[in-house]
Amino acid sequence: MALDLSPLPQSIRLKAEELSRDIEFFNIIDKGANGYVLIGHNNLLNRNVVVKFYFWGGGDHAEPALLANLDSEHILKVHHAESINKDDAFFMTPYCASGDLDDALVKHKFGTVEAIDVLSQIAAGASFLHGNGYLHRDLKPSNIFCLSDDRFVIGDFGSVVVQNDEGYAKTSTRHSLLYRPPEELDQKCFYRQGDIYQLGMVFYQVLGGYLPYHERDWLTDKEKKKYDGLAGWDQQGFATSIIGSRIARSRILDYSTLPGWTPTALMTIIRKCCAKALGDRYSSVADLAAKLNNVRSKIPEWRIGEYPVLHRAKKRFRIVPHKGDFAIEKVRWRPVEEGACLFAGNSF
Incomplete structure (x- = not known):
């Protein structure tokens, strides 16, 4: 039975119907945000694929067709990408049956060396993007996909932008608030160090740090009472302002929630990645990767x-x-x- 595509906006629905000539769509997933995600079997490729439709805007984001040229073992392969109109675009990638890093964090507790190895793979993907002139802007566990138990790649390119010669991009479109670096809140600019900031947050989570995803969990008891008395956009706007304030003050990560055996050297790496000031972070992903490589053989190897x-x-x-x-x-x-x-x- 064909998947009902009627809930999709008209322009996206028409493109999805066109793609249905070669792809038998069987599911629409709503995990995450920033678009519509369809899963189906591509009869030409003879494999399951994911098609993500996202807001392109014709300005902030990288030219969709260029995404298909990305070729790295640390980046999820883009089979095809194109713009639909001046607002919408889509890209097609392999379907990862093993899920994403969020799924892996539910199933498995990563040891110290395991966590370094996971982050090193993600950092290699981010370094590849930077070397080709792109900034990902939305590095988080749900955008990092598992190809096997110990192999992870960067995916979801709906927020990718082209960096200028100074290593940043002016941005007006938004991505996940929780992972947004402080400077983007007021400058409306995203720098290479913004991806490094997000890598630090991912490292914190892989090591076992607690990062709640529900906006209400970020509120104090007093704030929760006010939140519960609101509805709709007012409720979301109130929570967004609270979380934004915590980001601006560099109060997002609670290091006390990391396991007691977490080496100080690894916490230091996270703190440097997630420093409030750009200049206090690693200057490049390569510098971060080198630090991870240097510390790997020196830390206690806890396995959980x-x-x-x-x-x-x-x-x-x-x-x-x-x-x-x-x-x-x-x-x-x-x-x-x-x-x-x-x-x-x-x-x-």
């Missing part, structure tokens, strides 16, 4: 399973509940082929 486990060359330590408190268990570790020890002893 049933219990947090610290991996050393010949030892393992794990934190376990013990008599109403916690204890650390230590064993000498032998490779599996030698008969690996289970955690059996020495709580202290």
Whole structure:
């Protein structure tokens, strides 16, 4: 049975109907914002694809057709992209059955080295975009897709803009408020360091930091009472002003929610990425990537399973509940082929 496309705006619906000659659409998803997302089977490519329709505006955003030229192992392949009219455009990418990084964060707790490896992949994608003259502007877990359990790529190009020679772009269109860097709120400009700011926020989340997605969760009890007394756009506008104020004051990330085993070196990286002032952040994604590479071999390697486990060359330590408190268990570790020890002893 053909998917009902009637809820779509007319210009988008007509293009979707045209694409239906080759694509059997079977779902419309509303995760995220900034457009309409359709999933279907492309009979020409013989694979499932995602088609995202988004507001282009003919000004702020990168020319849609240019997106199809992006070719990097760290960027989700764009099969096709084009403008529909002066306002709307679309792009087509492979469907990622494994979902996005938000889905992965629900299913899996990332260890310290795992988190570095995830961010390094995303940073490589951002560096590729910057090197080709683009700024992503909307780096967040729902725009980072899983190709496998340990491979992640940047997708969703609905907010991509072309940077000028000074490394920024004048912007009037909006993207996710929560990840918007402070300078964009008042300058209406997005800089390379804005993508670095967002990379820091993603790193914070992958390491286990708490970042609520519902706008009401950002309010104090007093603010919630006022919020609950409003409706519609008034309610959203009130919450937006509160969140915007927190962004402007660099009060978005609560570092106390990171796991206790998070190394100081990694928190320092997040703080530098998300510094309020542009000049206090890494000057380029390459600088960030180099820092991640340098610190990787020096930090404790925590892996998170049933219990947090610290991996050393010949030892393992794990934190376990013990008599109403916690204890650390230590064993000498032998490779599996030698008969690996289970955690059996020495709580202290």
